[in-house]
Amino acid sequence: MISAFYRDTWIEINLDAIYDNVHSMRQYLRDDVKLGAVVKANGYGHGVIEVAETALKAGADFLVVAILDEAIQLRQAGFQSPILVLGVVRSSDAAVAAQHNISVTVFQHEWLESAINHLPEGAKLSVHIKCDTGMGRLGFRNAEQVKKAEEIIKNSGVLSLTGIFTHFATADELDNTLFQKQYARFTEMVSALSERPSLVHSGNSAASLRFEDTWFNAVRFGISMYGLSPSMEIKECLPFPLKEALSLHTKISHVKQIEKNETVSYGATYKAQEEEWIATIPIGYADGWLRKLQGQEVLIDGKRMPIVGRVCMDQCMVKLPSFYPVGTEVTLIGVDGTELISVDEIAAKLETINYEVICILGRRIPRKYMKAGQVCSVHNDLI
Ligand SMILES: Cc1ncc(COP(=O)(O)O)c(C=O)c1O
Incomplete structure (x- = not known):
């Protein structure tokens, strides 16, 4: 295929x-x-x-x-x-x-x-x-x-x-x-x-x-x-509702259980407090998912779960509450179930503005274009 x-x-x-x-x-x-x-x-x-x-x-x-x-x-x-x-x-x-x-x-x-x-x-x-x-x-x-x-x-x-x-x-x-x-x-x-x-x-x-x-x-x-407000200050005084257009997704690429006191990622900055399930996801700072996003939550199965350890160039790790299989979808920006991670939430975590968050998302991430809930085209800058 x-x-x-x-x-x-x-x-x-x-x-x-x-x-x-x-x-x-x-x-x-x-x-x-x-x-x-x-x-x-x-x-x-x-x-x-x-x-x-x-x-x-x-x-x-x-x-x-x-x-x-x-x-x-x-x-x-x-x-x-x-x-x-x-x-x-x-x-x-x-x-x-x-x-x-x-x-x-x-x-x-x-x-x-x-x-x-x-x-x-x-x-x-x-x-x-x-x-x-x-x-x-x-x-x-x-x-x-x-x-x-x-x-x-x-x-x-x-x-x-x-x-x-x-x-x-x-x-x-x-x-x-x-x-x-x-x-x-x-x-x-x-x-x-x-x-x-x-x-x-x-x-x-x-x-x-x-x-x-x-x-x-x-x-x-x-x-x-x-679909984004020019600033948080005026977000509540806009004359009509805006619809956020961009969402960011990945899938779990690896899952393992680690022992208490085992560490995760460069610098060993994260140490497991007990036996923990850790997922690896294929996105990192080279994609514009910056190192400062250590600790930021992602959505899996409609629930918030934290990124643990340092964000690497192409990957990062997420702490799971229990086992989830390889291939499980992860939403980094967007909606999953009743939960939303907005561009503004990521901007706040990065201490910047929403403009910067969307502009730095790497051109190596393919864009899927959606109309009426269906993929209408895909753009991959690389191949
Ligand atoms: C000169 C000029 N006009 C218009 C715009 C669009 O501004 P906004 O994205 O806040 O609507 C920009 C954005 O940087 C700009 O530099």
Whole structure:
């Protein structure tokens, strides 16, 4: 039998959940507001192609990525919708972006001058002006700089101003002080333009779910498309329920009973207090299941059981309350019976944010895509 992968560790992506999250957002926004689906970083670890397809079907108007390579990957996969690159693109690659009809983010006058020199006659590169209103990352910092950028673009003949945007640093926090300052600065910078480009956008998931004013006429919807709250602080004040799309599973690969005082894994940090059943599962830190997850519980047979001993590169061990056979399914993220281990629970254990948990899940873990409870496709990056 031909199998699409040869290791019993896999991620399940519920495409219906992604569809529903995008659809709910589409219904929540005014009709004149365009919905940008943020699919950078391999669709936040979910798989860029499948996520992009689902988001567009559910009503997204354009795709958003971080780097030019991600945008070209989408074009090569046949996506024809508008694509915006949020991060830096080399000015020497302006012609490549233009050739693929990809919009790029601009935030330096020197970059504009250099890109103009790299664009062949007849080319047209769509650009979005980025305003740094308080994030301190990329962007023009005042209205004068924005005005000058607009002038350079207008006079270039090869650049076309299709958007202007900013990014909020604290939209996911209950304290709105910096958010309000950023909003005011952005409004001022947009007003400095002699002509409004077709897309004016500022909202990530947090801002666009919380503050209608940030919509202008487009939003960049990322983390919540995947069913996750932008932060724990605002989890209870979101306008519609989100459906978590990703779950992580494996199967017991080995089971044994160990004696009292026997130890488990590197460093012998775990010592059995009595005779204990120990299962080995084939997932480790090379898969993004980090060493700090020692002590984290997993679900077997609808019950929580702890990871004992250090997490190894490709495997780790679980303490069982009694014997379970090799091949028993283990859920590391997701639902089993009445128990749930959410991405947020793993993020709390790792003292990080849910974004990081899903992005670091390794590309060597195959993704199974589910629709109506059935596997509709499998993606294995390795073979
Ligand atoms: C500039 C920009 N816009 C939008 C997003 C999407 O944010 P979120 O995933 O919080 O919706 C990001 C994410 O990092 C970003 O950097």
